[in-house]
Amino acid sequence: MASSAITTIVFDLGGVLIDWNPRYLYRKLMADEQQMETFLSTITTPDWNEEQDAGRTLAEATAQLVGQYPEHRELIEHFYGRWPEMLGGAIQGTVDILTELRNSGRYRLYALTNWSEETFPVALEQFEFLHWFEAIVVSGTEKSRKPFPGFYHTLLTRYQLEPGQAVFIDDNERNILAAKAIGFQTVHFQSPEQLRAELEALQVVA
Helix, strand or coil, X not given: CCHHHCCEEEECCECCCEXXXXXXXXXXXXXXXXXXXXXXXXXXXXXXXXXXXXXXXHHHHXXXXXXXCHHHHHHHHHXXXXXXXXXXXXXXXXXXXXXXXXXXXXXXXXXXECCCCCCHHHHHHHCXXXXXXXXXXXXXXXXXXXXXXXXXXXXXHHCCCCHHHEEEEECCHHHHHHHHHHCCEXXXXXXXXXXXXXXXXXXXXX
């Protein structure tokens, strides 16, 4: 498809532009790798974390888990108490692509992210490129998240975007499928190199 049909690029953040992983913290706290994996998969689960992305407060979330697993109180409290240590840095290859898109001046640039309203300011302070977007729609602020269609429509209606003229980039296939159903062109992110190749095929980057 020619780039003339594409006016807008929408980025996911975590896993696409920012390397976030709770293991960066919990490897400091737990010597046994298997115990760490069990803790992250059965106690501080992705589903539990997504509720914070959808607007539940960090205090509520922590209290809930501590109530369920009092023997793990300290480890649970560190999840948000030491949350910045889960940020591994920028995914530089993707930032380079974002830089090219920004410098070209040809596209409107947005981000649509599942992220807690309370922790997102930490990322905003740490990563200068987050200030390059025309807007970032944060799930914790909107009290909704991907893959729910309403969250995508918040972006579309608020900024008067046409999904068929937008490329949506996300590392989560579930979110990609939801975006496709709404009418976005999509790239299922796997690496900066793969992203560049797919954007080249769309004639978005040279």
